[in-house]
Amino acid sequence: MRDPERTRAAILDAAFTEIYENGFQATSIDDIVAKASMTKGAFFSHFHSKNELGYALVDEVLKDMTLDRWIRPVAAYKNPVQGIITRFRKIIETTPEEHIALGCPLNNLTQEMSAVDPVFRDKIQAVLLMWIEETEKYLKKAQAEGYLRKNVNTRQVAEFVVMVEEGSFAIVKNLRDKKVYWALYESLKQYLESISERPEATQDPLVRR
Amino acid sequence: MRDPERTRAAILDAAFTEIYENGFQATSIDDIVAKASMTKGAFFSHFHSKNELGYALVDEVLKDMTLDRWIRPVAAYKNPVQGIITRFRKIIETTPEEHIALGCPLNNLTQEMSAVDPVFRDKIQAVLLMWIEETEKYLKKAQAEGYLRKNVNTRQVAEFVVMVEEGSFAIVKNLRDKKVYWALYESLKQYLESISERPEATQDPLVRR
């Protein structure tokens, strides 16, 4: 009946939802344990402090979430540049309406806690760097296979792509208008095609919109 | 000796700095009045609540700050597209090292308060929309004067440009590496040139870096 790992996971899960919806500072430990149907005793037997819960959220939840959403699916595409473009589109398509107003969980925590707590900053920075590095790997592969111009700086493009992916969520969160996503999608596509070796190879074979 | 307007301005000024450095929720009213060398009595005679101070910050400080930094200076350029590009570069150049880690004040407030308080959300949205609309005006002008391709959707590009301007500050805030700015600058430049009628007209006459 007692299952510490499940308890810990349940706390992380409840914390993720509450913090995603209300922000880290605006979420109290009482909110979290109530959502998880537990008590403070359980909470503090798994986390030494509220901040440590936040750190665990970044390390154990947000990191994997980022990989699952933005990185791993790209591997399925022959042309990685098309993979990045299409992945962006699919994320737009599959993001439920309620989540649009909430933005990207990683970015939210980033903007709220990065300047306030150096440990948060370092841990979030590590996730961002991983995101950029993994994106750059795809770009290098695209370059090696003749999809991307040889003279482009892959690190520079990777940084731009990740910034666009995060920045898009951030601005749409505020404008609360999903149509803006499509405008940003078109611009990202336009940009990536402008540095592609054979732009026609990035054409999406599926119907759009 | 008594000067309500100056008092109010001093409170807004102190609040801006404190909130910029620590976030809205992490800043207490006591922090603000201490910084402004006043007392709570003065504070509450000018603002009914902490939230109302925040609203005034958006309406009276951040809105103008955005115009001054991103919009008005662009008017001085013959080619508005070059104006946007150069303005982005100049903002990078003139942002002091300590402010890099703090990001964009508007964006910080946005990400922290937008999902939590609908009034914040609406007020910040208004500033963002103004930013986008003013940017689009420049793009339309550029189009009319033959700098920008006639077939580009100026609204779409304006949304992308503003997203890049905000998103760049956001990611550099976390990566804490000013060099990333230059990479993002090059990418924005590349993008805007790819939709320009005469790309050579966007060449910056000054030495870069």
Place this chain on the structure above:
DNA sequence: CTATGAACATACCGAATGGTATATTAAACA
């Protein structure tokens, strides 16, 4: 079977914080 420690529950505390009640001072106006 029992003892031991980890997992969870309950009650509580001290500090911080947004806000108020009330006093005081200074400017404006009659």
Place this chain on the structure above:
DNA sequence: TGTTTAATATACCATTCGGTATGTTCATAG
């Protein structure tokens, strides 16, 4: 000049919240 009112100061309050102290229960090792 005297009065009134807005501006500012001071003291205080109620609540919230992170965290702790102290149980209690369950699983597992010996």
